[in-house]
Structures are given as C-alpha cells and as structure tokens.
Amino acid sequence: MTVRYFAGARAAAGVHEEKVQLPDDSTVQDALSALARRHGSALARVLLAASFLVDGVAVRDRSAALPDGIGLDVLPPFAGG
Secondary structure (H helix, E strand, C coil), rough: CCCEEEEHHHHHCCCCEECCCCCCEHHHHHHHHHHHHCCCCCHHHHHHCCCCCCEEEECCCCCCCCCCCCCCEECCCCCCC
16 A cells, blocks of 8 residues: 655655555555554544545545555645635
C-alpha cells in the first residue's frame, strides 16, 4: 500500500509518501496503528483528527478493508480563510 501525507500529516510523519506492508485482511485502522507505531506520537495525534481517502474516495469507517495495492491519503484538518 502507498500512503501519501498532506500538510501537517507530512510534517508529523517526516515523509511525503511511503510504502507500507500490511496483511491481506487489513483495515484502515490497522494501517493507522502501523503508521502511528512507525512515526510516533506526533503523527498519532494527527491521525486522530485526520480524514482519509482510499484510492481517492473518502472513507470515514476505520474498519473498512484495505485491499492489496491500494492507496491511502492522510488529510489533516485544514484551516482556510
């Protein structure tokens, strides 16, 4: 799976994009837990408030399946003006 980070999520992870290996039956929450373990508490805090796109489609259900080869985008809350 390819994970892309945007804005504050990119800053917290320290990378723009990375490949992550997960078991075949993994969920969005499994991916988030793995990412938090990999990058620490700064990213874990961002993930609590972030929105996610799975292959470009918004996903709110963290128990949603992540098929092999899928992309996960991490979008922190944005402020605008």
